[in-house]
Amino acid sequence: MSNADLAPDAATATATATAAGGRAGFQQWAALAALTLAVTLLAVDGTVLALAVPALVAELEPTATQLLWIGDAYSFALAGLLISMGTLADRIGRKRLLLIGVAGFGAASLLAAFAPSAGWLIAARVLLGVAGATLMPSTLSIVRNIFTEARQRTRAVAVWSAGASGGAALGPLVGGVLLEHYWWGSVFVINVPVMLLVLAGVAALVPESRDPRPGRFDLLSALLSVAAIVALVWAVKHAATAGLDLAGVGAAAAGLVGAVLFVRRQRRLSAPLVDLTLFARPVFTGTVVASLIAIFAFSGLLFFFSQYLQLVRGYSPLQAGLRELPLTLASIAVVAIAAAVLARLGVGRALSVALLTAGAGMVVLTFGEGYAGYAPLALGLVVIGLGVGLAFTAATDAVLGAVPKDRAGSASAISEMAYELGVALGIALLGTLQTVLYRSALPDLSTLPGPTGEAVHESLAAADKALNGDGQQGVEILAAAREAFVHAMQTTSLIAAALLVAAGVVAWKLVPSPRDS
Structure with a gap:
């Protein structure tokens, strides 16, 4: 990478010294903090809406299909554009594209916050996804460029991954605090001041970098x-x-x-948008496949778990968010051990063990959903958090370590596309399965008035709104609807656990496990 490819500022000078083989110093770790804050907010935004579903349903009255689109339109837009944006970042400059994305994300958040209809909110979520697609590969490829020493890179990736996995789990808590005092749109308004902070931090601390020989953007x-x-x-x-x-x-x-x-x-093409030779590397291909399966399982369940805590357990949004906190804390705690575990086991074995651990936690959570106490749920969340946190770190470090740093944007985009595609498909398929199982377990609704019966059949959130205060029959039907929802969640959770085990097997078989000496 030549000096002509970098911005002539102090941050760039420090990054250039690091790229020459030195260890990262204060400048790089401070830059990592800004990058991690950006990706944490993106992850929060991907899950915070789940907690707002009951309030959103009450105000905007979306159909079941619209509700699913509200949940996954963000991820669909991200997945569709990540490859293009990752390669574009390599060409025009990762910092430049990151700044554009941060500003766009803040603006789209305001559009979502004040959406007057379900259709408007879906469109705003698409715009958030477009902006988010510029952020995800840029942050990760910048990490690859400013942390060149292997052990430091693993630690940096662990921090970045904690922002991603911890942010996904932190979303319900943030949403709970906001929804306890404000309307559902507040879960988007909070993005704006955070994005302003990220904008300032990135501008001041993050060095510019790009592929010195990018070729033409196709x-x-x-x-x-x-x-x-x-x-x-x-x-x-x-x-x-x-x-x-x-x-x-x-x-x-x-x-x-x-x-x-x-x-x-x-x-x-001589300068392809995606370097297909990356898939000839078992560590790259195995990691991407395992990550896709794992995220598919994890996100599909998480989307409905917040609704379970509120609509079945009867917790307020804040109480529900607090009860999901063990997942967040466990995924963040992995930062302390990730580098040592990867060095001892190697990437493939560490990724496999992490996924199998998450699968075991999912089984614990499945049985905990059928008990009145909270302790089994907390135990399941802790085990899942440990597994997912380590899996994110191992997978991300494996992808970055498998490619030259000049192609970090493109490789990061492929990895993130698998992640976001897994989120979208998990919500769409496991979410749909959850709905089908819920409806099949409902009692006979023919005795209810037409609109009420349709509401109960639509979703538990709609049933809760229609039946509350509807006399003894309403109480009995609502109890039956909650039981149907629990049975559906338990079946879906077991399927998710099986998928995590399958992902662990894929990682064990396909991803090599070289160990640090």
């Missing part, structure tokens, strides 16, 4: 990648809710054609 490849991902995700979501029909099959076919054309074009 717009057609970018369009093909977006078309392929969005079409395939939409087809899966549509099939999960409406079954197989001509529209779903057509979208799947269009997505597959787009994917094939994208891959063929990358093979012909």
